[in-house]
């Protein structure tokens with residue numbers, strides 16, 4: 001093993017100065033007997049973007065998906081995930097309700113095979129919102145929030161599947177924010193997009209952080225340095241370094257991070 005996995009630096013925030021949206025305490029994830037994530041003690045500041053970076057298989061998605069219990073059926077997740085004073089990793093949590101607060105946008109755009117409007121109103125109707133005027137208001141607000149409104153406002157009844165990949169991903173962001181989550185988890189949201197759509201989604205994220213806390217897995221280091229305030233570097237299921245993005249990319253504390261961000265890794 002080239003690096004000492006105990007040689008780590010994890011930023012701690014003074015909660016009097018920085019509001020924390022979510023904290024993980026001793027988070028560990030197991031697939032069967034195999035431990036895929038080891039020692040997550042992390043605080044995620046509110047209204048900030050935190051990027052999770054690291055080589056393939058380092059545990060980024062495993063960690064991210066645990067944060068809103070997407071791993072429940074495939075993995076055993078131990079430890080606490082504290083959100084508004086509640087451990088949302090505890091068994092008696094209503095996971096469906098919790099995901100309204102901690103939303104997720106996936107790697108590949110996955111709009112429903114429905115109209116643009118219905119993609120957004122579907123979950124609202126399920127939630128019992130019948131008022132059409134209020135539905136329309138939320139459709140507009142969410143599409144504006146996801147920087148898609150101007151492109152689709154005259155086509156709301158057209159199929160979402162007719163949109164470009166980048167537009168579909170922004171529709172998925174609109175769908176997620178229509179539920180008014182506090183925290184948005186994004187698992188490589190731009191990996192299936194061309195550079196122009198990627199820039200649009202990045203601009204959207206920068207706007208969204210005024211209202212949301214975003215945690216994003218990305219393989220794209222330029223993207224991490226462009227959009228994120230904080231970055232966590234993952235290696236072999238461990239968080240090796242978590243700090244301001246500026247420090248991670250210009251002056252990392254740990255050798256493994258330095259090697260990774262400078263391309264001398266492995």
Ligand SMILES: Nc1ncnc2c1ncn2[C@@H]1O[C@H](COP(=O)(O)OP(=O)(O)OP(=O)(O)O)[C@@H](O)[C@H]1O
Nearest residue numbers: 031036054055056057058059060061062063074234
């Ligand atoms: N459903 C699963 N069942 C068993 N092992 C899994 C499962 N999902 C992930 N793993 C294993 O857990 C480890 C971490 O994988 P994970 O997908 O979290 O890494 P990652 O850093 O997100 O990788 P990538 O960047 O390629 O998406 C890997 O060894 C992987 O093989």
